[in-house]
Amino acid sequence: MTSGKQNPKRKKNKTNSSPYKMTVQQAMSLNASTIIGVGVLTLPRSVTDAGHQFGWYSVLLGLLYGVLGIFVVVKLGARFPGKTFVEFSSEILGSQKVKWLGPVIRFPLILIYSLYWALVCSLVARIFGEVVVTAVLTNTPLEVIVGTMLLLCLYLAWHDVEVVTRVNEVLLIIIVIPVLFISLSAYQNAQMEFIMPLVPYDGYWFQLLQGSLPVMTSFLGFECMLMFNKHLQEDRKMMRYQIYGILVPGVLYLLIVIAGIMAFGYEELSRQAWPTLELIKSVNVPGLILERLEAVFLGVWVAAVFTTAGTWFYCANWTLSELIGRPHKRRWITVAYVLLIYLLAMRLGGNVQELFRTTDYAGYGGIVLAFVIPGLLLLIAMARKLDHRGEKEEESREAS
Amino acid sequence: MKRVRAVLPFLLFIVLMSTVTAGCWDRRELEERTSVVAMSIDRVDEKEQSLVKISVQIPIPIKIVGSGGGGGEGGKSAVKVMSATGYSMADAMRNLQQRLNQQLFYGHTRVVAISEAVAREDLSAIVDSLRRSPQMRRLLWMVITPQEAVKLLEADPKLEQIPIVYVMDLMENGSKSGIVPDITLGRWFIDRSSSGSDAMANYIQSTPREVKWHGLALFNDDKMVGHLEEDLSWVLMQVKNKQIGGDVTISCPQNASRVDGIGAYLTAHPKKVHVKTTVAPYQNTFKMTVDVMVEDDIVESMCNADFSKEESYRLVEKALAAEMNSRAQKMIEKVQGEYGVDVFGMGNKVRANYMKQFEQLDWKKEFPKTKIEVRYTVEVRRVGMKMQ
Numbered sequence: 001m002t003s004g005k006q007n008p009k010r011k012k013n014k015t016n017s018s019p020y021k022m023t024v025q026q027a028m029s030l031n032a033s034t035i036i037g038v039g040v041l042t043l044p045r046s047v048t049d050a051g052h053q054f055g056w057y058s059v060l061l062g063l064l065y066g067v068l069g070i071f072v073v074v075k076l077g078a079r080f081p082g083k084t085f086v087e088f089s090s091e092i093l094g095s096q097k098v099k100w101l102g103p104v105i106r107f108p109l110i111l112i113y114s115l116y117w118a119l120v121c122s123l124v125a126r127i128f129g130e131v132v133v134t135a136v137l138t139n140t141p142l143e144v145i146v147g148t149m150l151l152l153c154l155y156l157a158w159h160d161v162e163v164v165t166r167v168n169e170v171l172l173i174i175i176v177i178p179v180l181f182i183s184l185s186a187y188q189n190a191q192m193e194f195i196m197p198l199v200p201y202d203g204y205w206f207q208l209l210q211g212s213l214p215v216m217t218s219f220l221g222f223e224c225m226l227m228f229n230k231h232l233q234e235d236r237k238m239m240r241y242q243i244y245g246i247l248v249p250g251v252l253y254l255l256i257v258i259a260g261i262m263a264f265g266y267e268e269l270s271r272q273a274w275p276t277l278e279l280i281k282s283v284n285v286p287g288l289i290l291e292r293l294e295a296v297f298l299g300v301w302v303a304a305v306f307t308t309a310g311t312w313f314y315c316a317n318w319t320l321s322e323l324i325g326r327p328h329k330r331r332w333i334t335v336a337y338v339l340l341i342y343l344l345a346m347r348l349g350g351n352v353q354e355l356f357r358t359t360d361y362a363g364y365g366g367i368v369l370a371f372v373i374p375g376l377l378l379l380i381a382m383a384r385k386l387d388h389r390g391e392k393e394e395e396s397r398e399a400s
Numbered sequence: 401m402k403r404v405r406a407v408l409p410f411l412l413f414i415v416l417m418s419t420v421t422a423g424c425w426d427r428r429e430l431e432e433r434t435s436v437v438a439m440s441i442d443r444v445d446e447k448e449q450s451l452v453k454i455s456v457q458i459p460i461p462i463k464i465v466g467s468g469g470g471g472g473e474g475g476k477s478a479v480k481v482m483s484a485t486g487y488s489m490a491d492a493m494r495n496l497q498q499r500l501n502q503q504l505f506y507g508h509t510r511v512v513a514i515s516e517a518v519a520r521e522d523l524s525a526i527v528d529s530l531r532r533s534p535q536m537r538r539l540l541w542m543v544i545t546p547q548e549a550v551k552l553l554e555a556d557p558k559l560e561q562i563p564i565v566y567v568m569d570l571m572e573n574g575s576k577s578g579i580v581p582d583i584t585l586g587r588w589f590i591d592r593s594s595s596g597s598d599a600m601a602n603y604i605q606s607t608p609r610e611v612k613w614h615g616l617a618l619f620n621d622d623k624m625v626g627h628l629e630e631d632l633s634w635v636l637m638q639v640k641n642k643q644i645g646g647d648v649t650i651s652c653p654q655n656a657s658r659v660d661g662i663g664a665y666l667t668a669h670p671k672k673v674h675v676k677t678t679v680a681p682y683q684n685t686f687k688m689t690v691d692v693m694v695e696d697d698i699v700e701s702m703c704n705a706d707f708s709k710e711e712s713y714r715l716v717e718k719a720l721a722a723e724m725n726s727r728a729q730k731m732i733e734k735v736q737g738e739y740g741v742d743v744f745g746m747g748n749k750v751r752a753n754y755m756k757q758f759e760q761l762d763w764k765k766e767f768p769k770t771k772i773e774v775r776y777t778v779e780v781r782r783v784g785m786k787m788q
Contacts, residue, residue, distance in 0.1 A: 134534060135534045136534075138534065148415075148418055151415045151418075152415075152416075155412055155415065155416070191748075192752070193745070193748045193749050193751070193752040194594075194748065194752075196751075196752030196753065197752060197753070197755050201755070201756060263590075264590055264593075265590060265593065265594045265748070267593040267594050267595060268589060268590045268593035268594065271531070271589075271593055278538065281537060281538050281539075281586075282538040282539060282584075282586045284539060
């Protein structure tokens, strides 16, 4: 009943006042908590596979790419304030004379983005399920775990952007503090000789570059800012805070990877399916307040996964409904979309190895969509001198 | 549409609640499962086949003091030891499960005992099983026993209700006071995986009434190759982990005997160990130099020594250092010369400092050729409550 009463009011508000604008801090936490996801659990292994004990350099490289990526995305978005990716892509790709050109060209592009977000959402849900089933709840069917996670995503998708932002903002603190605590307490088992020498030599630089590719995929998630651009405040500090949003997961990843290398050595890491979980298992908290930290960690990690899968699904759903042009009546499409994602999650990869491989491929696709395409669009926009900065203020000034 | 809207919040409430209860799917109450506190692994010949024999120690909750019921007898009656055989670890566990009314839970396992015979054969299959199981903790104690490993589970020192807690405390307290090396399953995995070190494990001897730490078992990859006695293990612990090790007893430097026929001895207790390890290229290979400085307290002396005089200290220090150096020599001869296993983790140190050269080496072959030098210096800090 309550929702029935509230909804008309909300709609009224939307049409009357300007749409919701998130603050710079909110943008930062939305970015950070979307990025922190399933990558945390396997990252120490994937970087040390190629780079051995120098693996943490790959994280630094990946962080650098991430900063570059968000820079491009924010620069691109800043040219079209108050517009989503769906809206401004047609402007960039179309022409002003031939009105139908833009929407037609953008259609496949946006569809790819939407499907990509759906795919990564399903992969995140599936990996989450795999970890829970192998490590904690061994008798619970995978379907139940993936299903409940996706139902949560569905629930989030029915809400406004403001809700999504606030959920991410609140959960970021719940994620970062325990993870920081756990990764720092893992340093009590650290051995210097496992991470030495600190400076890689000749042959390793290339391997580190190779190793930075999987790291890059762990930084994916910032491309959601293409959509959330509509609700970003026009603020000079925005760029800075968006970069902080990459730095938060970056520092967290770096701490965990270095802790993993120093506690286990790269050779032991390469034998573990979920190295971060093993790291937590071997942590002995002084005082014995908590004997089994992995339970705490997995509890926190549910939140981390939810913020990732939820935001991705939100974007997938948002792009699709804007593309179809039915933004207000999207509820049943959303349900259908979640069902599709559920099927994808259950079909992708029969075994864990296949799942990891699919994740790698999806990650490489993500690199194209998050780094290459926004970069190209930015170049086109710059070449065509498309820039709407400050236009709205002028309009409003004229109006008043 | 309005009616749908009215139902929606209720539906969402149910959905949210279901996420909270996802864990209840495999909910199993505490009394509905059988916790294993210790496990032992042996090999037996049955029907002309060599099979794995797994034994578990299971506490009987009702017999434990404080849990009410008829308990209070303590000792062996508070636990049950069960064994089963199979082609593999998992097979044996399954056979064991078939004979139990409740599901076995290995999450509380604190000690895994492996018989020396199995360890000398090959541990890779067992390690694989321990690694794969999500229930096995990395912090549990892995020990090697000279006789059948199940004997350790059956041993009952009578001081603890659950006998294996005795073994566990022995290890835990020992490692805290520096007498027993802190080698858990996770530590063993790490040393085993690293190409610059070989693994070792605690060696525990038991009789039906007693349990004793008896040095270290040395491994070459997954195979146990040798055993190190207590006094040599302590040297290794000082060199490798800066743990203090046990007391050292030597004959007096001043007088060989107190009365005719009865020796005169002096016992020193190490208080603190400072270790400085350096690796450097040496001829065609590498050399590891370990400078160990031990701070000792004299706990007993039958010597004609006057500890108010400086010379007495020097004399005792020299004698102690000589003893430790000779022990270190013996230990190195055994570890490097006889078994050729790098339990020092010297390879890791070489890799840390000379990585380029290390990558071109086969460390397993290189290690016996390297030179290891341990130099002890001893400083006597205190002589207890008595001066002369």
